[in-house]
Amino acid sequence: MGKGFSFVSRQHRISLEGEHFFIDLVFYNYILKCFLLIDLKTGKLSHQDVGQMDMYVRIFEEKVRQESDNPTIGLILCADKNKAVAKYSLLNDNKNIFASKYKTYLPTEQQLQEEIAKERAAIEMENSLFGNA
Numbered sequence: 001m002g003k004g005f006s007f008v009s010r011q012h013r014i015s016l017e018g019e020h021f022f023i024d025l026v027f028y029n030y031i032l033k034c035f036l037l038i039d040l041k042t043g044k045l046s047h048q049d050v051g052q053m054d055m056y057v058r059i060f061e062e063k064v065r066q067e068s069d070n071p072t073i074g075l076i077l078c079a080d081k082n083k084a085v086a087k088y089s090l091l092n093d094n095k096n097i098f099a100s101k102y103k104t105y106l107p108t109e110q111q112l113q114e115e116i117a118k119e120r121a122a123i124e125m126e127n128s129l130f131g132n133a
Contacts, residue, residue: 005029010025012026025038033068034071041077
């Protein structure tokens with residue numbers, strides 16, 4: 001995920017007037033000082049998905065976020081992004097809700113090995129620059 005992320009919960013339950021909703025993943029970034037809500041969708045982005053995330057973000061803003069925190073960010077990861085839905089929905093106006101397409105397959109063994117080698121080289125370079133042997 002990157003620097004500063006702390007895992008908060010999986011299937012985070014929100015209850016409103018007897019109805020229960022579940023946010024797939026909740027993280028807090030202690031560098032950015034904000035919550036990141038992630039909703040995982042196996043299909044194409046729909047306007048219902050955007051509205052649902054908007055509701056989650058609004059609830060977190062009102063009930064969870066502290067005064068010293070920055071605004072909550074909502075991220076919808078979907079198998080296919082409908083550009084028209086993204087253009088004409090809240091995504092176009094709300095700078096804290098994003099939709100992103102993800103790949104539904106795993107990287108090859110070769111791709112994983114290359115990524116590990118790249119990360120190892122970066123760590124070794126950083127250690128040599130800062131004298132952390």
